[in-house]
Amino acid sequence: MDADVSTEPRAPTGTHDVLWPESWRWEELTASFARQVERANYGLVVSPMFEYAEIFRRGIGVDSDVVGKEMYEFADRDGRVIALRPEGTASVARAFIERRPTIPWKAWYVTPAFRHERPQAGRYRQHHQLGVEVLGSADPELDIEVVTIAADFIEGTGVRKVELKVNSMGDATCRPAYVDRLREDLEKRKALLCDDHRGRIGGNPLRILDCKTAECQAAIEGVPKLVDSLCDPCAAHFRRFREGLDELGVSYTLDFRLVRGFDYYSRTTFEFTAHSIEAAQNAVGGGGRYDGLVEMMGGPPTPGIGFAIGIERLLLAASAEGTMHEHPPPPDAFVVDVVGGGAARGIVTELRRAGFRVDRAFDGRSMKAQMKLADRSGADVALIVGPEEQASGVVTVRTLRRHGGQCTVPRSGVVAEMHRRGHDGDE
RNA sequence: GUGGGCGUAGCUCAGCAGGUUAGAGCGCCAGGUUGUGGCCCUGGAGGCCGGGGGUUCAAGUCCCCUCGCUCACCCCA
Structure with missing residues (x-):
């Protein structure tokens, strides 16, 4: 089963490298999520990507497919059975039990998740999730808050063809x-x-x-x-939840078939389905309440609720709907150095220290080649240093956007010239 | 774990019923323009035709095996 060493190296099945410019959308999505949840006072939790396998067995349930046949499990060098996290909630619950933060504990995370499945469109062996968990309160107001945050975040990406399905799974009494x-x-x-x-x-x-x-x-x-069979407390909880969504204008459909696969869910469950995704795997996010989880894992009785959004799938929907196609900001300047590269070294460093985005060429390329690179970088201006400029201590500033005009400025005035051109230089 | 489709240059793909040195577009590099990008022109680099075995005078092309990718089932983000 070992990879054929005579061929080129490959990423493991079901994994992918995300390169620019695709990776820019990841940055945007994560930053946007952080802004969204931090407005609601959720704090980032960074927990390990692997746990003792027992954590997931007890948390997610040995009967679930994820634990039963999809977990990446192995013994480490001490013989402890380790598992790569297949989802985020169990780890966060474990962290809660261990650290006992004051409740309600409102946490958010971004993490890879690992499941040994057969990959297909929208499903990978390593995928990435953005999520929140709230531990320590059974208040339906939190169900409302959490779902609203998720809905608003998704809407903020410009993805519109998403259906929010909700259901209640009842509790241990009903x-x-x-x-x-x-x-x-x-x-x-x-x-x-x-x-x-x-x-x-x-x-x-x-x-x-x-x-x-x-x-x-x-x-x-x-x-x-x-x-229709919920006990009174569950029915009341679910009613309050739906009334809250109605009042806030969060639209949803009731789906009595919505049954989530992990054992820990109770009462509220929900899922965001992207109808713009042509592939079979169109659930971009999901979550629910898990009031019994912490206790089941050996902690004090502690209700909880949370959700996770799949980055890959949300981006799939964004692509299908033509949203999120902003580009990263191009450099403010590109330095063209035809006197050996030493002049560029000083100029780029000075400008970068002043807060500008600046790139340059390497490998002693010809002027034509460097200009081509400058053009393709998207930079506003090329800062050119040739023998003439070097001799007289100046830099030629050539505008690249449209038909470029150009002028010369003293070498010592390059930062001032960039400021004059409207780049503030302070990020 | 089960099934379908597909593996030819960095990318997207041609390659007709097996027959000379395997092609195109884009990209890349260089030159045309000895100090100037975008457009145009010219040239160049770059292919264990996924891998192995077989049939044949001859295999990118046919057969078998294998690896990989992809889509779907199961289930999930």
Whole structure:
């Protein structure tokens, strides 16, 4: 299974290098997310990308596909079983249990997530998530806050064809009873289910609700809904949640089939589906409440709620809708040095120290070649130093945008000239 | 884990029913313009035709295997 060493090196299956200019959109997205959540007083949490595998087994659940068959697990040199984080919530919960920050603890993160799956459009073995978690409060106001932040962030990227689906999964008092009733009901419709699910009613029948096959979709017509079977506290929580979204103008659809795959979810669940993504994997974000998670992991009873947004998928939607195509700012100046490169060295350093964005050529290229590079860099001006300029202590300043005019300024006045041209030079 | 499609220059792809030194566009480099970018012209570099085996006088082209990419199922961001 080792890679063929006779061929060129490759990134591991399902991983990708993100290069400029694509990487610029990543920077923008992350910066925009940070602005969004920090306005709501969420603080960045940086936690390890790997944990003792046990953390994820207890947090996410051994029955989930993610833990059961997709985790990157290995023994480290001390023999401890380590797993690369397949998602962010369990790690954050572990950090909470260990550090006990004051509640409600409002945290945000940006992290890679690793799952050994077969890659396809919008699904990778290493993908990246932006997310928030709030621990220590069961207040439905937080469900509203968290969903609204996610919705506003997505809208801020310019992506419009997104549907917010919401559902409630109930809690330990009402869900088990519902699951029993659902199992009973599905048992009667067993013959109608698709091949994959016909024999799996005994397992988690909730999964069948989410099945995409025409057979299952037809079969579950008229099946009892969890939202209609919620206990009073769960029903009240869900009602308050929806009223809050209504009041804030956050539009959503109720989707009783929305059942999230991790064991820790309770009550509110939600998902953002991008209809502009042609591929099958069109969920750009999702999350929900997980009131039992912290306790299940060995911490004090602590409710929580959060969401994660997939960077790759959100960018997929942005591409499909033609948004987020801003370019990084081009250099303010490009230094063309035809006297050996030493003059450029001084000029670029002086300008950079003054806060300007400046690039130059290397390798002793011809003047023509350097001008070409200057042009393609998108710089406003070329600062040219040839033998004549060097002899008289000046620099030629040539405008590159449109038909460039040019003038000469004293070498000592280059920074002042750049300021005069309207670049403030202070980032 | 299962199935479909595809692997030819840095990129996007031609390569007709197997037949001479494997092509184009874009990009890159150089020159035309011995101190000036964009447009144009000329030239150049760059290909284990994914890898291995087989059929054949002859394989980029046909067959088998393998690796990889891709799309989909399952599930998820």
